Structures are given as C-alpha cells and as structure tokens.
Amino acid sequence: MxxxxxxxxxxxxxxxxxxxxxxxxxxxxxxxxxxxxxxxxxxxxxxKSKEDFAVEALEKVTEERIQHNRHLLGNRSVPPLERLTRFFTDNIGGCEQGIKGGCFIGNMCQEMSDSSEVIRLKVRQMLRNNTQAIEDVLEEARLDGSLKSPISSAVLAEFLFNAWEGTLMRMKASKCREPLNAFLTLLPAILGNQS
Amino acid sequence: MxxxxxxxxxxxxxxxxxxxxxxxxxxxxxxxxxxxxxxxxxxxxxxKSKEDFAVEALEKVTEERIQHNRHLLGNRSVPPLERLTRFFTDNIGGCEQGIKGGCFIGNMCQEMSDSSEVIRLKVRQMLRNNTQAIEDVLEEARLDGSLKSPISSAVLAEFLFNAWEGTLMRMKASKCREPLNAFLTLLPAILGNQS
DNA sequence: ATTTTACAGACGACCGGTCATCTAAAGAAA
DNA sequence: TTTCTTTAGATGACCGGTCGTCTGTAAAAT
CATH class of the missing domain: 1.10.10.60 (Homeodomain-like)
Known part of the structure; x- marks a missing residue:
C-alpha cells in the first residue's frame, strides 16, 4: 500500500x-x-466531494465487515446455524460498539436515502451483500437438515437481517441490551419452527 | 384551538x-x-430552538399515530392477532408512505440519538409507546387463546416492533416491497409457532 | 396605556468547495 | 557532482452562501 x-x-x-x-x-x-x-x-x-467520501466509507466499512465475517460465516467446522447466531452476537460489538453509533450502513440509510441517490444505491448494495451472506449460511443449514423452516432462505435472510438492523437501531435509542435479548430469544424459534 | x-x-x-x-x-x-x-x-x-421543534414534532407524529391506532388496535370486534397484522399493513401507508421518508421516529433515532440527549429520550419514549401498544394486543390474544407462543408478550412485542422498524428502514434503501413481504410472511410463523 | 406577540433584518459562525502558492523529489543538462 | 527544470502533491487562505439564533420595532391584544 x-x-x-x-x-x-x-x-x-x-x-x-x-x-x-x-x-x-x-x-x-x-x-x-x-x-x-x-x-x-x-x-x-x-x-472529489463529501458525498464521494461517504460512498467510499460505506464501501470500506462493508469490506471490513465481510472480511471479518468470512472467518465467521464460512467456518465449516461450526454448524451453520450456530455460525449465524455467532454472527449476530459478535457483530453487536464489532458494529461500532452497537450501542453507540450503531450500524453505519443503517445510519446512512435512514439519513441519506432520500437525499442522495448515489449513497442510497451504495447502501442498498451493501445491505444486499449482508443479506446474501446470511442466505448462504441458511442454505447450507437447509442442506445439512438443521434448518427445517418451509420458508425460503432468501425470505428468511431478508427478514432476519432487517430485524437485526431494527434491533441495532432500537439499541441506539434505548442504550440497553433488551432489544438484543429479544432478538436472540426469537432467533431459534424462527429458525427451528415448523416442519 | x-x-x-x-x-x-x-x-x-x-x-x-x-x-x-x-x-x-x-x-x-x-x-x-x-x-x-x-x-x-x-x-x-x-x-425555543430547532431541537425543541424536533421534540414537538416527534410528539405530534406519535400522538397522531396513537390516535389512528386506537381505532385499529383497540377494536374488539376483530380478533387481536388480525388487528396486529392490520396494524402493520396499514401503517406502511400511513408512515409517510413507507417507501419515501420511512418512519420519522426511526429516522430521528438513527440520526440524532448520539447527538442530542433530549431527542434520544423522546425517541425512546415514543418507541416504548408503540411497543406497549403491540404488547397489549398480544396479551389480549394470549388470554383468548389465539397466541400460543411460550415467549412473553413483552419480548415478542419488542422483537416484532424492532423488526418492523428494520423493515421500514430497508424499504427506504431498496424502494420495493420485498422487505415488507418478508416481514408479513414471517409474522404468522412468529405468532403461531410452538405450543 | 400597557403588555404581549409577530416578524424583518441582521448577526457571527460555519458550510462545502476552490485555488494560487509552496514543497520536494525526479530527471536532464552541465 | 552540481545545478536547473519539471511536476505531482500538499496546503491554508479564501469564496459565496447558508446556518441557527437574536434584536429592535411594529402591530395587536388587553
């Protein structure tokens, strides 16, 4: 470099x-x-501009996250569903300390989506990347039989990631772990329910 | 007036x-x-200041929402769980058109929680109000037997509302109904699962 | 007549962005 | 080696404009 x-x-x-x-x-x-x-x-x-800075920052934060998650979500020695749980519990710390700052992508999404199309598109892409990573693990879990939900992995991943972002957001306002606890309580029920 | x-x-x-x-x-x-x-x-x-304006705006938007929801969530002629589903599908339109603007409380939460303590506290209070309204309906459903989840209504309400806010947020960036569909697909599974 | 409210204009601070100038390293010419 | 030329990158002063807020006065209400 x-x-x-x-x-x-x-x-x-x-x-x-x-x-x-x-x-x-x-x-x-x-x-x-x-x-x-x-x-x-x-x-x-x-x-070239403040907007450009934001876009590059968005890319950087996601790149770092993906690199961090590659070890976590791609580690085949751990059962996929456990990897997914760890993804959430680990990122609460990694995502700018969770309670302060929250998720940078989420922040930019709320503040800038309606003001800057460039930022909105970058945010959308970054959110998709994250959702896809979750979907991959879910698909893996489905193949090894540990995921029995009749709902498609794509829909499940979309829901879970959005719920997660909402959880991070709520923690910004509440400054406590209650939202996280609620999320972690529901997670197994969502993954394990129905035949 | x-x-x-x-x-x-x-x-x-x-x-x-x-x-x-x-x-x-x-x-x-x-x-x-x-x-x-x-x-x-x-x-x-x-x-008295811009900050004061934001706080009053936050109060107003929640007050309007609560009044709107009183008819919806408190209407005993409709089964509680169906009322809850309607609460979500109705608010997608009511919440500043959902796709544009998103939820004002959510926006302020992400942007201002770490900058203004006054706004953060107001946001927290408003989020609590909404969560409480959901909890009340869930409790009602539990009493009439339609809600069988072993998870407490408080935790369930906290999770659902946060997931909902995350869904609204995602829609701001994606500008499509996919996040909403994922939410509505998972909703019955979350409410109806397990004995 | 006195108090209260409405508002035009002004305030200094700061905004995102530009630009002329400076620095320092590389290359050419001696 | 020394001197001169070139040039990409570094930099702080500065631009027009806008920010949130305040003040002095006019209008209205009592």
Whole structure:
C-alpha cells in the first residue's frame, strides 16, 4: 500500500468514526480532517466531494465487515446455524460498539436515502451483500437438515437481517441490551419452527 | 384551538414533512418556515430552538399515530392477532408512505440519538409507546387463546416492533416491497409457532 | 396605556468547495 | 557532482452562501 493510499485510508478511518456518531450532515469536512490530523486542503486530493467520501466509507466499512465475517460465516467446522447466531452476537460489538453509533450502513440509510441517490444505491448494495451472506449460511443449514423452516432462505435472510438492523437501531435509542435479548430469544424459534 | 395554536400546528405539520425526508441536520429553519409559508422571524415565537421543534414534532407524529391506532388496535370486534397484522399493513401507508421518508421516529433515532440527549429520550419514549401498544394486543390474544407462543408478550412485542422498524428502514434503501413481504410472511410463523 | 406577540433584518459562525502558492523529489543538462 | 527544470502533491487562505439564533420595532391584544 502506497503512502498515498495509507493516508487516504487513515482519512477514511478517522472520518468514519466521526460520521458514524454525528451523521452525514452533522459532520463537516473540517471535522473529518481534524480527526485525521490532516490539513483541510488535502481532503479534495483524496475525495472529489463529501458525498464521494461517504460512498467510499460505506464501501470500506462493508469490506471490513465481510472480511471479518468470512472467518465467521464460512467456518465449516461450526454448524451453520450456530455460525449465524455467532454472527449476530459478535457483530453487536464489532458494529461500532452497537450501542453507540450503531450500524453505519443503517445510519446512512435512514439519513441519506432520500437525499442522495448515489449513497442510497451504495447502501442498498451493501445491505444486499449482508443479506446474501446470511442466505448462504441458511442454505447450507437447509442442506445439512438443521434448518427445517418451509420458508425460503432468501425470505428468511431478508427478514432476519432487517430485524437485526431494527434491533441495532432500537439499541441506539434505548442504550440497553433488551432489544438484543429479544432478538436472540426469537432467533431459534424462527429458525427451528415448523416442519 | 386558538389561532396561535393552529399556526404552530401548521408549522409543525409542514416542517415535519420536510424533516421526515431530509433529516434533522438536512433541514434548515428556512426550509421549515418556507414549507409553512410563515416568515422566518416567527419561528422562535413558537419554538425555543430547532431541537425543541424536533421534540414537538416527534410528539405530534406519535400522538397522531396513537390516535389512528386506537381505532385499529383497540377494536374488539376483530380478533387481536388480525388487528396486529392490520396494524402493520396499514401503517406502511400511513408512515409517510413507507417507501419515501420511512418512519420519522426511526429516522430521528438513527440520526440524532448520539447527538442530542433530549431527542434520544423522546425517541425512546415514543418507541416504548408503540411497543406497549403491540404488547397489549398480544396479551389480549394470549388470554383468548389465539397466541400460543411460550415467549412473553413483552419480548415478542419488542422483537416484532424492532423488526418492523428494520423493515421500514430497508424499504427506504431498496424502494420495493420485498422487505415488507418478508416481514408479513414471517409474522404468522412468529405468532403461531410452538405450543 | 400597557403588555404581549409577530416578524424583518441582521448577526457571527460555519458550510462545502476552490485555488494560487509552496514543497520536494525526479530527471536532464552541465 | 552540481545545478536547473519539471511536476505531482500538499496546503491554508479564501469564496459565496447558508446556518441557527437574536434584536429592535411594529402591530395587536388587553
């Protein structure tokens, strides 16, 4: 990784942390460069606009998550359904500490979907990636017989991931683990019910 | 309702519509007063700050929702579980057209929970109100025997409402009904499973 | 006449974005 | 090796515009 790429990465990392807690419109370019200890003028050397920064940040956070999940969701030595449960319990910590900041993708989705089409499309793509990862594990579980639900893996994955995002969101407001507990209580019932 | 209260209400209504699509930080005082056709200087006659406006808007939107739901969730001539299903299918339209804007409370939750404690607390309260309404119907269904889940109504209500908010959020990004369909597909399974 | 409310305009701060200038390393010419 | 030229990247001052809020006055209400 070149020096240039390192600096851009640093800008992305530092800015992401600010934008994840203050939102897109609540974060100024100055906030971002200050957090990265980079002069303001340099920002536009690396990003063509604030919007562009957000899109790249969205990509980065998802890329990191996917890399993290590859070990978790793709680990064949653990039963698929247990892997899925771990995916949720592990990400509560990994997703910007869960209770503070919440899920960056979810935040951007709510704040920007109706304001920026570029961001909306990127968010949609990132959400799809996550849903697909869940669907893959569910399909695996179906093949080994541990998933008996008559509902298709695609629908199940869509529902579960959306419910999960809603859970993260609720935790932002409530600042407690109750929503997480409710989710984890229902999860086995949803996966294991009906023949 | 006095003339003053009417004007304030109008300001709240018009501003809400803007803030629901553009977010808190994406909406200026000018946007609000322009939408309501009220001179800019008048804003601070009715609200002590922008933050105060948001809190009052949050209260208003929930108050309206509750009034709307009182007919729906409290209507004893319809079986409780069917009332609950209707609550979701009806609110998809009522909740700012669902696909555009999404749920105002959810939007504010994601954008502002970490920036304004006043707004966070109001959001939490409003979310609790909604959850409680669902819990009440579930409890009713349990008493009449139509709800057999061994999971407590409180946990069930918490999960369902969060899943619902996640569904609304996803629809903002995807602009399609797939998330809603997934939710409605899983709903009976969650309510009706296990003995 | 006195108090209260409505509002135009102004306030300084800050916004996202631009730009002329500076720096420093690489290459060419000597 | 030394000097000069070129150039990509770095940078802080600065742009027009907008932000949330306040103040002074006019209008209205009592």
């Amino acid at each position: 070149s020096k240039r790429e390192l600096k851009k990465d640093h800008l992305l990392d530092a800015g992401l942390q600010v934008m994840a807690t203050q939102g897109y419109n609540g974060t100024s370019i100055k906030d971002i460069v200050d957090a990265a200890n980079v002069p303001k003028g340099s920002f536009y050397t690396y990003f | 006095s003339k003053r209260e009417l004007k304030k209400d109008h300001l709240l209504d018009a501003g809400l519509q803007v803030m629901a699509t553009q977010g808190y930080n994406g909406t200026s005082i000018k946007d609000i007063v322009d939408a309501a056709n009220v001179p800019k200087g008048s804003f601070y006659t009715y609200f």
